[in-house]
Amino acid sequence: MTNLQQKSTELREWILRSLAAAGSGHPGGSLSAIDILTLLYYQEMTVTPENYEQKEREHFILSKGHAAPALYAVLADKGFFPKEELLDLRKFGSFLQGHPDRIKTPGIDSSSGSLGQGLSIANGLALAQRLDGIQKKVFVLLGDGELQEGQVWEAAMTTAHYRLNQVIAFVDNNRLQIDGTNQAIMNVEDIGKKFSAFNWNVLTADGHDFYSLTQAVNQAKTFDQGPSVIVCKTVKGKGVSFMENQVGWHGKAPSLEEASQAIEELREAF
Numbered sequence: 001m002t003n004l005q006q007k008s009t010e011l012r013e014w015i016l017r018s019l020a021a022a023g024s025g026h027p028g029g030s031l032s033a034i035d036i037l038t039l040l041y042y043q044e045m046t047v048t049p050e051n052y053e054q055k056e057r058e059h060f061i062l063s064k065g066h067a068a069p070a071l072y073a074v075l076a077d078k079g080f081f082p083k084e085e086l087l088d089l090r091k092f093g094s095f096l097q098g099h100p101d102r103i104k105t106p107g108i109d110s111s112s113g114s115l116g117q118g119l120s121i122a123n124g125l126a127l128a129q130r131l132d133g134i135q136k137k138v139f140v141l142l143g144d145g146e147l148q149e150g151q152v153w154e155a156a157m158t159t160a161h162y163r164l165n166q167v168i169a170f171v172d173n174n175r176l177q178i179d180g181t182n183q184a185i186m187n188v189e190d191i192g193k194k195f196s197a198f199n200w201n202v203l204t205a206d207g208h209d210f211y212s213l214t215q216a217v218n219q220a221k222t223f224d225q226g227p228s229v230i231v232c233k234t235v236k237g238k239g240v241s242f243m244e245n246q247v248g249w250h251g252k253a254p255s256l257e258e259a260s261q262a263i264e265e266l267r268e269a270f
Contacts, residue, residue, distance in 0.1 A: 001210040008038040009270045012239050013263050014073040014086055020259035022090040025098065028249040030070040032174040032207070032234040033141060039213045040139055041074050049079050052107060058136050059109045059125050063118020064143035064172060065099040066251070072096050080107035116149025118142060119169060123155055126164040137221065141170045145177030147188045153198065159227040160199040167227040168220045172207065174236040178250045195229045207232030239266055
């Protein structure tokens with residue numbers, strides 16, 4: 001687990017560097033989600049630049065597309081494009097746009113950003129795999145504020161109805177969204193009970209603990225009666241003291257000085 005923790009620390013640094021260079025973007029949700037992405041891309045998934053075009057592999061959908069800096073950092077580290085490109089995030093002419101674009105950016109399985117659509121896309125992938133006789137996992141990461149979108153629950157009914165056991169969803173449950181707390185804006189709790197009512201296999205995990213995440217994923221992979229969701233308790237801005245649990249850092253990029261301070265803090269903590 002130490003290797004995964006070290007990797008997630010490195011990726012957090014690149015997230016901060018890219019956002020500071022861009023002068024805009026979403027640090028809070030990127031930092032709350034990066035440990036989940038680290039687990040998937042460095043332990044659970046076999047996707048590489050070499051096998052990306054193959055159908056018979058695991059897929060990942062970032063439904064909360066505003067956390068693109070986290071996914072871009074992972075893809076660069078996996079060799080889909082040079083890490084130096086991360087410093088062109090959101091700049092004119094860059095293929096690293098504010099939200100993932102499957103056409104422009106190497107390694108992206110689906111364009112996203114309009115919240116609520118990722119689970120529907122995951123369902124489509126899983127159904128297509130079934131037609132092709134493929135049984136590979138389709139992972140999808142949802143934001144907890146995103147669950148306020150009605151399409152999520154229409155999709156959740158579909159996943160359960162067709163017993164798409166290939167689908168494993170993660171909910172980044174950091175309890176904050178752009179305008180305030182989820183509870184104040186539109187309460188989505190109890191998330192687990194809601195998914196259970198839609199006939200999903202519900203699991204929970206500490207979204208920043210790799211042992212806890214691994215345990216939950218292993219249970220989800222062995223469940224073959226339908227889809228599984230892992231509700232991950234996370235911290236907005238995790239790893240940077242002045243960002244943690246601060247709603248103001250949802251969509252505000254750090255300055256170069258703030259990013260430098262945050263990176264130093266990350267290195268000292270690890």
